Amino acid sequence: MTTPQPPAFPPPPEGSDSLQDAAWIEVIRKMEEVYSDLIRHEVDLERKNAALEDAQQFITSVVSSVSDVLIVCDNKGHVQQVNKALVDLTGLPESALIDRPVAALFAEDTGLPRRFCDRMGEAEGVSDVEVRLRTASGISDPVAINCSTRIDARGRPAGLVLIGRPVGELRRAYQALNAAHADLKQAQQQLVQSEKMASLGRLVAGVAHELNNPISFVYGNVHSMARYRDRIVTYLAAVHDNVDIEERERLRKELRIDRLLGDLGPLIDGTLEGAVRVSDIVKNLRRLSFSSQGEPERLDLSGVVSTAAHWAAKGRVRGAPVTCDLPPDLWIMGHAGQLHQVVVNLVENALDAVADRDNPSVRVAAGRDADGGAWVAVEDTGPGIPEDHILKVFDPFFTTKTVGQGTGLGLWISYGIIRDHGGALAVESLPPPGGARFRFTLPASAGV
Ligand SMILES: Nc1ncnc2c1ncn2[C@@H]1O[C@H](COP(=O)(O)OP(=O)(O)OP(=O)(O)O)[C@@H](O)[C@H]1O
Ligand SMILES: [Mg+2]
Structure with missing residues (x-):
């Protein structure tokens, strides 16, 4: 200056x-x-x-x-100002837009400009009205328009301000999102399916391994007994032919008949044991197919738990006392047969755990969580579960029991049943004097 x-x-x-x-x-x-x-x-x-x-x-x-389209009109509906977003969207120069009636910018005669003008001065204006705009090359994608009144310095309506957001982009993004979501769902189903196949594979491998052991010693024993049979047949033939006593004694020594007779007992016992083991495994595998079909039904969990605990306790000749602390009604949606099976498994395990203990006892309780879900707990006064077993007890074929006592499938099956019900099964060792607590939860379901 x-x-x-x-x-x-x-x-x-x-x-x-x-x-x-x-x-x-x-x-x-x-x-x-x-x-x-x-x-x-x-x-x-x-x-x-x-x-x-x-x-x-x-x-x-x-x-x-501003990335949204902006159109400012006077109170007669003539365009006074537009922004770059509108110029870019329409491909028309600013000069072709300014001073024109706003209706001329819209591709269809929607009557909207009149509605906009009628609303001038109204507090709520017009919101999210979809229109298409005329462009240099034809018609634009839909634009969601919001319109409000522009007020002058003296507080009087001086025109309209229209703000529009192209929704074509949004719609395309929404469709892409939907497609991605569908893909994800399909991928998830495939994952679940392959997880099922993998666990079936693990089960089959486990079954094969478990069966292999008893079958191989049954096979070995039967093989030995077949050889023994030949020697017995030879010896008996001599006995039936009334050979003299010296010849008979010679044969008895040569064919090692006394040793053979001594071996027969353990061979038969071992074979029987193998057969029992095979039959146990098969019996437990059959539990897997326990009615999982059909829709879940409305059931009183307290009733199911009480019957199951009773059954499990009745199955023992000198079992520990089983006490139940259950609410009168505990309605949930689920498969009664499967839940019965879970409780029987847990109570049987608890009874096994307390079998050799002083003051053996098993306590079964149930209740409702704050979120409307249900829980069931089985506690015992047994030795608890050692730290290094805690993660293994749910594995198929993990057992610390002897042949004929357990196959290690009970908890694995129970875990799967509770998971399929949308719940969770967990275990913890109790503080001194000790014991174990198995607890499962089931989610709250609508309509119970
Ligand atoms: N209440 C418990 N206290 C201590 N250990 C337990 C208890 N419940 C289960 N276990 C341990 O977990 C193992 C696996 O249990 P699971 O029920 O799966 O099989 P199992 O009882 O051995 O055989 P199955 O149930 O197939 O007849 C048991 O062998 C035992 O070592
Ligand atoms: Mg068991």
Whole structure:
């Protein structure tokens, strides 16, 4: 800014007296005062002008960087201002949009501009109306328009502000999201399926391994007995032929008949044991197919638990006392047969665990969780579960029991049943004096 020079004042006229001089001096002083005021005002004006330009610049940059479409109309519905997003969307220059009736921007005669104008001054305006705009090459994707009234400095309606968001993009993103979701669901189902196949594979491998052992010693024993039979047949033939006693004794020694007879007992016992083991494994495998078909039914869990605990306890000749602490009604949705089987497994395990203990006891309890789900717990006063077994007890064929006592499938099957019911089965060892607590939860279901 260049500071303007003050004007040159005329010198006082020749021969004026001192009074006139004083008047002139006063005039000049006043003029200088006025002039400096003028300068101050001009500086002030220029500062305000610069601030105004900055504000204008700021508003223009904000409007042009808004990604939504912006249309400003006067109160007759003529376009006064648009932003870059509209220019980009329509492909039309600003000059082709400004001053036109806003209706001319829409591709279809939706009657919307009239509705917009009718709503002028209404507090709620118009929101999320889908329209298509005319573009240089035809018609745009749908745009969701929101319209509100623009108020002037005196608080009167001065026109409309329309803000539009292209929804084509959003719709495409939504469709892509839906497709991704469907893909994910399919992948998840495949995973579940392959997990099922994998666990079936593990089961089959386990069954093969478990069966292999008893079958191989049954096979070995039968093989030995077949050889013994030949020797017995030879010896008996001699006996039936009434050979003399010396010959018979010779044969008896040669064929090692006494040793053979001594071996027969353990061979038969071992073979029987193997057969029992095979039959146990098969019996337990058959539990796997225990009615898992059909829809879950509404059932009283307390009733199921009580019957199951009773059955398990009745199966023992000198079993420990089993006490039940169950609420009168515990309605849930589920498969009664399967849940019965889980409780029988847990109570049988608990009874096994306390079999050799002083003060043996088993306690069964159930209740409802704060979230509406149900829980069942089976506690015993047995030795508890050693730290290094805690993670293994749910594995198929993990057992610490002797042949004929257990196959190690009970907890594995129970775990699967509870998981299929949407619940969870967990175990913990109790603090001294010790024992184990198995607890399962079932989710709250609608309509129970
Ligand atoms: N209440 C318990 N206290 C201590 N150990 C337990 C208890 N319940 C289960 N276990 C341990 O977990 C193992 C596996 O139990 P699981 O019920 O799966 O098989 P099992 O009882 O051995 O045989 P099955 O149930 O197939 O006849 C048991 O052998 C035992 O070692
Ligand atoms: Mg068991």
